[in-house]
Every structure is written in structure tokens, then in C-alpha cells.
Amino acid sequence: MGFFYDKNAGIDSLKVDAQAFDYIYKVRRTSDDNLLEFRNLKDDNIYVYRTDYLEKKSAMLKLVGSEEKPTKGVGISIGWCVVDPKIIEKTLPMLNELGVTNIDFIYSQYSQRNFSIRTERLESILISSNQQCGRSDMMSFEIFDSLEKWVKAQNGFMVLDFGGEILPKDIAKHKFLIGPEGGFSEEERVALAKQADNIYALDTKLVLKSETAAVMIAGRYV
Amino acid sequence: MGFFYDKNAGIDSLKVDAQAFDYIYKVRRTSDDNLLEFRNLKDDNIYVYRTDYLEKKSAMLKLVGSEEKPTKGVGISIGWCVVDPKIIEKTLPMLNELGVTNIDFIYSQYSQRNFSIRTERLESILISSNQQCGRSDMMSFEIFDSLEKWVKAQNGFMVLDFGGEILPKDIAKHKFLIGPEGGFSEEERVALAKQADNIYALDTKLVLKSETAAVMIAGRYV
Incomplete structure (x- = not known):
């Protein structure tokens, strides 16, 4: 492989x-x-x-x-509000193995502005991950400097947050938005309630870190 | 929380x-x-x-x-064939947030014997993870020095491997066995085919690392 x-x-x-x-x-x-x-x-x-x-x-x-002999990602797309780049780098191989096709990194209100995403570094992590997991295509990245801009560029998306409908086991292939450490601001929540196709919550009382949520969502598709 | x-x-x-x-x-x-x-x-x-x-x-x-005010794990139990302890330590917070109740660490044939599991270290990682994710109980660990001994101690289990039936989206709460880096040996595969309730494969051509498989399985339950 x-x-x-x-x-x-x-x-x-x-x-x-x-x-x-x-x-x-x-x-x-x-x-x-x-x-x-x-x-x-x-x-x-x-x-x-x-x-x-x-x-x-x-x-x-x-x-x-x-x-x-194509062995490509499976069409999962994630909008990931920016967290510490060290965490992104550590989590990337998992998301790559699970077949995530695209990640949009979004500076939402609770993302720290001084976190900078170095895509060349992420690409070198992907190359080494691809060699191990046998993947033939490169995951793609896009960076958005606000959640508002990201939402405008979407054609439908789902959100993982607290207090929504329980996330079904079988979810359609679709764009999934995941909050940063600390979640969404009240202002963002009000806006997302109008703009998202669905807001889903998890059937747990435990609070997932942003990276755990991203891997869990990607894992639903394999 | x-x-x-x-x-x-x-x-x-x-x-x-x-x-x-x-x-x-x-x-x-x-x-x-x-x-x-x-x-x-x-x-x-x-x-x-x-x-x-x-x-x-x-x-x-x-x-x-x-x-x-109990906020406990959700009853997931994983039999995890031993991989590098550094990887186990990095992955543990994710498994803890997802509510894994118990991990059995198993020295299977492809587990390196010189990897030693220091449960006190894992417990201190769990304490800090519990404080963040709001979990009230401690995940428990057990160590088995061979896959054979682990299998004997089980009362039914499922295996994640290549070439089985595709893993359903909705899986019953149950014990799940996950192979080490490099997977199971041929001898182990033959034995597991007789002993396991089910052998499941993923619907992907990509090869998941052991830790990615563990998080993915745990993520199916929330």
C-alpha cells in the first residue's frame, strides 16, 4: 500500500x-x-x-x-476554525488517512489571530502521510480571515455545536463546520442558526476538543 | 464544564x-x-x-x-495492540473525551516487546483531560502479554481488520480489537477468524494507523 x-x-x-x-x-x-x-x-x-x-x-x-491506480480522499470537506498550529499538524495525518479532501481554515472570533497556518509545512506532513497510508491525491487547504466570509463562500454546510439535534450515525457527504477551542461566540451562533443547513450536537456530556471533533466527524465517513 | x-x-x-x-x-x-x-x-x-x-x-x-453529577464514559471498551507509548499518550485525550471506558493493552505478535506501558503516566494524562472535558470517572486499563490470553478473557468481541464485512455506521456497544502498527500476523488472523463475533473492514483504500482506527471506532459511539 x-x-x-x-x-x-x-x-x-x-x-x-x-x-x-x-x-x-x-x-x-x-x-x-x-x-x-x-x-x-x-x-x-x-x-x-x-x-x-x-x-x-x-x-x-x-x-x-x-x-x-487512484487511491484518493473520500470527498469529506471540513471548515475548521483555527486552533494552535501544533495541534493542527499533529491531527493532520489522522484526517488525511480518513480521506478528508479539503480543509478550510477559518479565523473565527475565538481563533487566536497570532496562530498562523503554514501550508507548506502542512503539505510536507501530507506527503509523508500519503506515503504511509497509500493515498494518491493531496488534501487541499484554503484560509478564510473571518467566519462571515467563509459562510458567504459556501453552498450549504452543517455545524457541530452544543445544543443541536443529535448527530446521526450516517451523515451525508457535506461540508462540516467545527468551532475553535472555546467554541463559537454568541454573535456567531445567532448567525449560524440562520445560515447552516443543520446544527448537530453529540450525544455526550463530555466536551470534545476541536481536533477530536474533527477526527470524529471524518471517521463517520469511512 | x-x-x-x-x-x-x-x-x-x-x-x-x-x-x-x-x-x-x-x-x-x-x-x-x-x-x-x-x-x-x-x-x-x-x-x-x-x-x-x-x-x-x-x-x-x-x-x-x-x-x-456523574459525567462518565459511555461504555466503549477497546482492545488495543501495543504501539509506541508516545503515540498512546498523544491519542489518549481524544479517546478519553469520546468516552472510552476501558482500554486493554495487548502485546500481539507485531507489538514491539520493548514498548512499556506506564499506567501512572497515562493516569496523569487522564486527570488533566478529565478536568478539561468534564469527565467524572477514570478510564481503566489492563495489560495482556499475548493476544491469546486476551481472547480467552473476553466474552465476545469484534475486530477491525482488512478484508472483513464493511463496518456499519451504527455499531452495538461492544469490545473492539484494534491491531498494532503492521496489523495482525497470519497466525493471529486465522485464530481471530474463529474467535471473534465479527471482523469488520473500513470502506476505504487508505491504510489507517492504529491510533486513527482507535479514535475512529470510539467516535462512532458519540
């Missing part, structure tokens, strides 16, 4: 440099007569390579075949 | 020492005329205290009332 990533996967002769070399031949203990499966995470193909020759800290690989 | 923990909560005069003092009056910014809700995480009561007097790094509190 796992594969190796190289942005140039697909070309006839692929050079593997130091970092990837260590990962392939040391961490993953690939023997030089094994076939190696690569993806470029842009198209849906698996590119099969053979080690052509090994040097001390690099290798040249020769393309021996390819196969179209 | 949150509360403060003290193992002696319930006595008339409660002394708050340095560490708890900082948390209560600095981190949580409790004013000395606020009422403070405590739990001892042994009984189901909330004990309400008032600050009697403050010293430089400690305080004495006076009990002013109590109320029986």
Missing part, C-alpha cells in the same frame, strides 16, 4: 538523492533488486522503478512500468 | 498547594471570590469550594456544597 514520493516520478531515469536514499534503502530496507513503487502525487499513476545503480548516498532508478 | 481535581475533594477544608495554586489562580485566572468546582474522580460528586484565605503559593478552601 505504501509508496515512495518523488515529484519527478514518471521520467525514465529517476535520481534518488541523499534524504530519499536513506529513507528507501535504510529506513525501509529496500534491497537493490526490489521493484520500487513511486508516485508524484499529481497524477493517479504508480510508477514502478528498478535500481539501476547505487552510489554511496544516491541511486539512479530506471522506469520499468506504470499503472493508473 | 471543566472542574478542578484534588484527590481529597470532599473534605471541609481543602489545602491547595503550589502546582494546583498556579493552575487555579494563574492559568485559569480564578478570582478569590469565585466558587470553585472540584472532583476527586472517585465518586460522582461535584464539591463546591470558596477561597477561605490565600497565601503566597497556597490557598485554603472551604467546602460550601456538593452535588451528585
Whole structure:
């Protein structure tokens, strides 16, 4: 299921440099007569390579075949009000394995403004997660500087909050909005009550952290 | 929803020492005329205290009332084949918020034997998680040194693995077995096929990490 990533996967002769070399031949203990499966995470193909020759800290690989084999996200889209980026980074592999296709990061009223989302960092976490879980597409991100702007850009969405109808076990594929640490402000709650298709609550007295709610929602779809 | 923990909560005069003092009056910014809700995480009561007097790094509190108010786990029990303790510790708050009542840690064939589960450490993580999510009971742990012994101690269980029937959205409250990093061995699979009530797979081509599977299963119950 796992594969190796190289942005140039697909070309006839692929050079593997130091970092990837260590990962392939040391961490993953690939023997030089094994076939190696690569993806470029842009198209849906698996590119099969053979080690052509090994040097001390690099290798040249020769393309021996390819196969179209998409293993994509499952179409879940989450609007996640911004929490501490460290928490987002820790939670991202779980959301990626569960097939979340898109996350909109939203600065809602209780999101701390000094939390900045570095999408390049998130993308490098995704590349390593994709290699492990066998996913062929990249999750996409968008950043919204207010909840109001995010709501305007939606074509229907659901909200997880306190005091709504109990979340059904089987939920339609749809956009799900999840509050930040501390939840939504009263002003936001009044607005969301008018704008959302549904507001759902969980059947529990315990208070979930924002990241737990995100993983739980994504987990309903697999 | 949150509360403060003290193992002696319930006595008339409660002394708050340095560490708890900082948390209560600095981190949580409790004013000395606020009422403070405590739990001892042994009984189901909330004990309400008032600050009697403050010293430089400690305080004495006076009990002013109590109320029986259980906010317990929801009866989910997980058999989790041992993975890296760092991963278990990171994942535990999520499982706690979702109401997991019990985790059996099982050394299955692909669990690394040198991973040791320090339950005191897990308990201190739970105490801090309980204070945040408002949970009144402590999750319990048991450790089994082989999958065979665990299976013998069960009275029915389900397994999450590859290639089973698709996991239904609505699953009965029951014991769920989750494999370690790398899954079950062939020998274990053959045995489990005979012993488990059901073997379920997920409707996805992506490979979930052990901790993601655990959170996903727990999330099905809220």
C-alpha cells in the first residue's frame, strides 16, 4: 500500500538523492533488486522503478512500468476554525488517512489571530502521510480571515455545536463546520442558526476538543 | 464544564498547594471570590469550594456544597495492540473525551516487546483531560502479554481488520480489537477468524494507523 514520493516520478531515469536514499534503502530496507513503487502525487499513476545503480548516498532508478491506480480522499470537506498550529499538524495525518479532501481554515472570533497556518509545512506532513497510508491525491487547504466570509463562500454546510439535534450515525457527504477551542461566540451562533443547513450536537456530556471533533466527524465517513 | 481535581475533594477544608495554586489562580485566572468546582474522580460528586484565605503559593478552601453529577464514559471498551507509548499518550485525550471506558493493552505478535506501558503516566494524562472535558470517572486499563490470553478473557468481541464485512455506521456497544502498527500476523488472523463475533473492514483504500482506527471506532459511539 505504501509508496515512495518523488515529484519527478514518471521520467525514465529517476535520481534518488541523499534524504530519499536513506529513507528507501535504510529506513525501509529496500534491497537493490526490489521493484520500487513511486508516485508524484499529481497524477493517479504508480510508477514502478528498478535500481539501476547505487552510489554511496544516491541511486539512479530506471522506469520499468506504470499503472493508473487512484487511491484518493473520500470527498469529506471540513471548515475548521483555527486552533494552535501544533495541534493542527499533529491531527493532520489522522484526517488525511480518513480521506478528508479539503480543509478550510477559518479565523473565527475565538481563533487566536497570532496562530498562523503554514501550508507548506502542512503539505510536507501530507506527503509523508500519503506515503504511509497509500493515498494518491493531496488534501487541499484554503484560509478564510473571518467566519462571515467563509459562510458567504459556501453552498450549504452543517455545524457541530452544543445544543443541536443529535448527530446521526450516517451523515451525508457535506461540508462540516467545527468551532475553535472555546467554541463559537454568541454573535456567531445567532448567525449560524440562520445560515447552516443543520446544527448537530453529540450525544455526550463530555466536551470534545476541536481536533477530536474533527477526527470524529471524518471517521463517520469511512 | 471543566472542574478542578484534588484527590481529597470532599473534605471541609481543602489545602491547595503550589502546582494546583498556579493552575487555579494563574492559568485559569480564578478570582478569590469565585466558587470553585472540584472532583476527586472517585465518586460522582461535584464539591463546591470558596477561597477561605490565600497565601503566597497556597490557598485554603472551604467546602460550601456538593452535588451528585456523574459525567462518565459511555461504555466503549477497546482492545488495543501495543504501539509506541508516545503515540498512546498523544491519542489518549481524544479517546478519553469520546468516552472510552476501558482500554486493554495487548502485546500481539507485531507489538514491539520493548514498548512499556506506564499506567501512572497515562493516569496523569487522564486527570488533566478529565478536568478539561468534564469527565467524572477514570478510564481503566489492563495489560495482556499475548493476544491469546486476551481472547480467552473476553466474552465476545469484534475486530477491525482488512478484508472483513464493511463496518456499519451504527455499531452495538461492544469490545473492539484494534491491531498494532503492521496489523495482525497470519497466525493471529486465522485464530481471530474463529474467535471473534465479527471482523469488520473500513470502506476505504487508505491504510489507517492504529491510533486513527482507535479514535475512529470510539467516535462512532458519540
